[in-house]
Amino acid sequence: MARKKIALIGSGMIGGTLAHLAAKKEMGDIVLFDIAEGMPQGKALDLSQCGPIEGFDANITGTNDYADIAGADVIIVTAGVPRKPGMSRDDLLGINLKVMKSVGEGIKAHAPDAFVICITNPLDAMVWALREFSGLPHNKVVGMAGVLDSARFATFLAWEFGVSVKDVNAFVLGGHGDTMVPVLSYSTISGIPVTDLVKMGKSTDAKLDEIVQRTRSGGGEIVGLLKTGSAYYAPATSAIAMAEAYLGDQKRILPCAAHLTGEYGVDGLYVGVPAVIGADGIEQVVEIELNDEEKGNLQVSVDAVKELLEACKGIDGSLA
Ligand code: A3D
Numbered sequence: 001m002a003r004k005k006i007a008l009i010g011s012g013m014i015g016g017t018l019a020h021l022a023a024k025k026e027m028g029d030i031v032l033f034d035i036a037e038g039m040p041q042g043k044a045l046d047l048s049q050c051g052p053i054e055g056f057d058a059n060i061t062g063t064n065d066y067a068d069i070a071g072a073d074v075i076i077v078t079a080g081v082p083r084k085p086g087m088s089r090d091d092l093l094g095i096n097l098k099v100m101k102s103v104g105e106g107i108k109a110h111a112p113d114a115f116v117i118c119i120t121n122p123l124d125a126m127v128w129a130l131r132e133f134s135g136l137p138h139n140k141v142v143g144m145a146g147v148l149d150s151a152r153f154a155t156f157l158a159w160e161f162g163v164s165v166k167d168v169n170a171f172v173l174g175g176h177g178d179t180m181v182p183v184l185s186y187s188t189i190s191g192i193p194v195t196d197l198v199k200m201g202k203s204t205d206a207k208l209d210e211i212v213q214r215t216r217s218g219g220g221e222i223v224g225l226l227k228t229g230s231a232y233y234a235p236a237t238s239a240i241a242m243a244e245a246y247l248g249d250q251k252r253i254l255p256c257a258a259h260l261t262g263e264y265g266v267d268g269l270y271v272g273v274p275a276v277i278g279a280d281g282i283e284q285v286v287e288i289e290l291n292d293e294e295k296g297n298l299q300v301s302v303d304a305v306k307e308l309l310e311a312c313k314g315i316d317g318s319l320a
Pocket of ligand 1: 010
């Protein structure tokens with residue numbers, strides 16, 4: 001059987017980390033694409049030379065030519081400009097929308113059968129625009145945010161309760177922004193709802209509220225510390241989990257920005273929801289029951305995504 005092919009559009013901090021992870025896991029051959037000349041080629045060479053030490057078989061190449069992504073099974077898009085301190089995700093809109101246009105057209109021309117995972121911010125708008133520009137089926141284009149936001153939420157919960165992260169199951173709904181909705185009612189530690197653990201005196205509602213708030217601003221906290229650029233290790237790991245679910249037909253339920261057609265009362269938008277990822281891409285959106293407060297919070301988040309899409313349509317008339 002031929003090796004799988006993974007194309008990484010954008011070879012910056014996340015792109016390079018993705019290539020290293022995909023190679024270490026021998027997920028397939030890897031193509032690093034970027035508009036910066038020499039950079040993806042240099043990273044590919046450097047990463048190839050990890051092979052003899054780490055003992056992986058993967059052909060890693062770098063390119064500035066979309067023709068080289070032909071036949072890719074999975075494409076992970078990080079092309080664009082990352083957030084700088086003080087810059088909101090939404091400030092990135094205009095710049096990254098143009099990038100999505102060129103990436104979408106490149107994918108459409110050279111790898112229309114790929115499963116495409118978008119990471120570029122502002123995520124919910126960029127994944128929607130990328131789908132529009134590429135013309136791929138909606139189930140084959142998805143946004144990565146929920147796996148990362150949920151991992152941040154789970155990390156903070158594990159620290160609070162003093163338990164292994166392996167036992168924490170937590171997830172986040174809604175858009176990837178300050179309005180995201182960490183869902184406490186479905187968050188458990190070894191199956192025990194965290195809300196029950198509060199009743200047992202293991203934490204307090206106030207502490208959990210702080211954790212929800214810290215999760216919402218989790219990306220900004222890292223941007224503030226790094227001072228240049230944004231998080232890249234955990235974002236890359238999150239997208240790799242989604243790619244593995246697709247390549248291995250794992251039917252994992254992962255929170256991701258999926259295209260909704262009526263689920264959660266939302267139509268025609270990409271919003272973070274739990275979805276089944278398997279060989280057909282996004283195979284199903286899982287609709288969980290929400291309490292009134294969560295429903296209200298999700299609506300605020302959906303409205304924020306809608307506003308972003310309207311702004312995109314204002315910038316690029318072809319999207320209207
Ligand atoms: P960075 O290291 O700057 O890499 C981006 C790369 O994109 C650079 O190498 C650029 O040269 C390249 N690029 C720019 N324009 C184009 C183009 N038209 N075609 C191809 N490549 C191009 O950034 P990064 O890797 O740290 O972050 C990448 C993106 O991910 C940014 O938009 C971040 O905001 C976003 N991000 C999202 C999350 C989510 O959870 C959704 C988390 C962290 C970062």
